[in-house]
Amino acid sequence: MPQSIDQLKSIETWVFDLDNTLYCATTNLFGQIDLRMKSFISGFLKVEPNEAFKIQKKYFREYGTTLRGLMDRHEVNPKEFLDYVHDIDLRKLKANPILDKALKKLNGQKIIFTNADVGHTLRVIERLGISHHFTDIYDIVASNYIPKPQPEAYQMFVKKFELNPKLTVMFEDIAGNLKPAADIGMTTVWVRTNTQWGQESSKGKHVHHEIDNLTTWLNNIVSLY
CATH class of the missing domain: 3.40.50.1000 (HAD superfamily/HAD-like)
Structure with missing residues (x-):
């Protein structure tokens, strides 16, 4: 090796x-993605943003990605999720x-x-x-x-x-x-x-x-x- x-x-x-x-990482692009994941979960599961954030991080730790947890637990359409969370400002x-x-x-x-x-x-x-x-x-x-x-x-x-x-x-x-x-x-x-x-x-x-x-x-x- x-x-x-x-x-x-x-x-x-x-x-x-x-x-x-x-x-x-100082460009903080992932910070934008993080916020959009929380927003997606809040809307999809009809929960408050704070609860959505907890779910987001729980699934990330348990499944490797938030998406995998949402797919397994809630049958989320992966394309809809990916399109939404990656709609970010790349100007930085x-x-x-x-x-x-x-x-x-x-x-x-x-x-x-x-x-x-x-x-x-x-x-x-x-x-x-x-x-x-x-x-x-x-x-x-x-x-x-x-x-x-x-x-x-x-x-x-x-x-x-x-x-x-x-x-x-x-x-x-x-x-x-x-x-x-x-x-x-x-x-x-x-x-x-x-x-x-x-x-x-x-x-x-x-x-x-x-x-x-x-x-x-x-x-x-x-x-x-």
């Missing part, structure tokens, strides 16, 4: 989470030419593995100016709504793209989502955030690298080539 920076030059596949990973998201250059120099295929959907993913990476670097997007629909960190989602992902986990690196802002990746042999990189859910399980051996800024770290990697 390549865990030193020098050994990472042998990697064949680079797997990136989307939100709070490919862009900095700016093109990142430094990340663009780093991804261009990074050897190997690059895939996005996200609990969001393709539509939201494309809007984000187009705003960042990096959409042309990714060979594929594996979203929550592709995984049959089985979210990270469910091990089955990772097994399906590896099978679909015929990956060698030992030659694959995964980047995530939620440390707990890296455990199934490490369990099947991937090298893991935790992009630190100040969110409680992102930090949970961050002290385990499944986190091989901890970084504060994806762009800076990738530039260090490509400088070795």
Whole structure:
């Protein structure tokens, strides 16, 4: 398992989470999504916003995503939910030419593995100016709504793209989502955030690298080539 920076030059596949990973969490885009999830639940279940927020977080912790809980407990239409919660203002998201250059120099295929959907993913990476670097997007629909960190989602992902986990690196802002990746042999990189859910399980051996800024770290990697 390549865990030193020098050994990472042998990697064949680079797997990136989307939100709070490919862009900095300080943009607070997920804060908008969070509010829209609460709004959707409040309207759909006809409960007060405070109660909707409790349900939202309860399902996130129990099911991996709020959506999975809503589907299992309340038969929510997933497309309606995803369309609603991802209808957000992306103006704070700016093109990142430094990340663009780093991804261009990074050897190997690059895939996005996200609990969001393709539509939201494309809007984000187009705003960042990096959409042309990714060979594929594996979203929550592709995984049959089985979210990270469910091990089955990772097994399906590896099978679909015929990956060698030992030659694959995964980047995530939620440390707990890296455990199934490490369990099947991937090298893991935790992009630190100040969110409680992102930090949970961050002290385990499944986190091989901890970084504060994806762009800076990738530039260090490509400088070795």
